Amino acid sequence: MVLRRLSASITVLFVVSVLVFAATSLAPGDAATARLSQQGGATREQVEALRHTLGLDAPLPQRYLAWLAHAVRGDLGVSYAQGREVSGLIAERAVNSLLLGGVAVAVLIPLALLLGIWSGLRADRRSDRVITASSLTLVSIPEFVTGTLLVLCFATGLGWLPAVSVLSAGESPADRPSVLVLPVLTLVSACLAQNVRLLRAGTVQAASSDAVEAARLSGVPESRVVLRWILPAAIVPSIPLMARYVSYLLGGTLVAESLFGYPGVAAALVDASAARDAPVVLAVALIATCVTVTLNLLADVLSAVFNPVRGSGV
Incomplete structure (x- = not known):
């Protein structure tokens, strides 16, 4: 395979x-x-x-x-617009995009697992209705609207965070973590809802399976039932969707980078497209494709590993 x-x-x-x-x-x-x-x-x-x-x-x-x-020899050429090696130009921006995407992924995955499984285990209760309503609200709001509202609230209104990711020469976003907060919140809000809903549906289905009912009747502790049967069954359907969102986050996020002026790969792609800088556009497109293909392959492997069919007995 x-x-x-x-x-x-x-x-x-x-x-x-x-x-x-x-x-x-x-x-x-x-x-x-x-x-x-x-x-x-x-x-x-x-x-x-x-x-x-x-x-x-x-x-x-x-x-x-x-x-x-x-x-094919690893030489991506020279930028038409800047006269620089494309590999060096992309490397500078890729570090920033990977930092932003990595932080967003580190927040997204555990939060989606926690909310999705919690909601599924408490189906039709108050906490489930709150999480479901919040997910529907987030999925219906465009990403740029969410980012704008966050700026109005936390930057313009409260003044807690910077509205744009302005960095000094030679400065990295890691040197000023505050510039990551609003872009990360924007990205996570855009990706969270679908993952939570899918994990909730998988949890509800797994919790009503014969294997889970047999385990509970046999006196298996609830924590072990969740970890051994419900969690793997709930994760498997969500892995492809999660991989898609992770590739989206790591591949450079156009709306967030443009909205907050973040110096990442997506912003470089916009500039290169406007300048008809074909070597840079090609490099970014191929890198994004490589990330997507690799993560989809990893998702297929993880789906096979977590497949609950491998052990359904108590």
């Missing part, structure tokens, strides 16, 4: 690279025009000279094959 998925992943990466390369190359304008327009404009001869320097006047298939030949 793993070998089949790996071969399929290589195909996915190839297709994504072709589509992204074609989209960035066929879009109106190019990197030479965008770069010179930021410098106050230029003559047609200057634009053509820069296009030749960047290799943009070569046929599209030739440019793609040249990029692919370097990419």
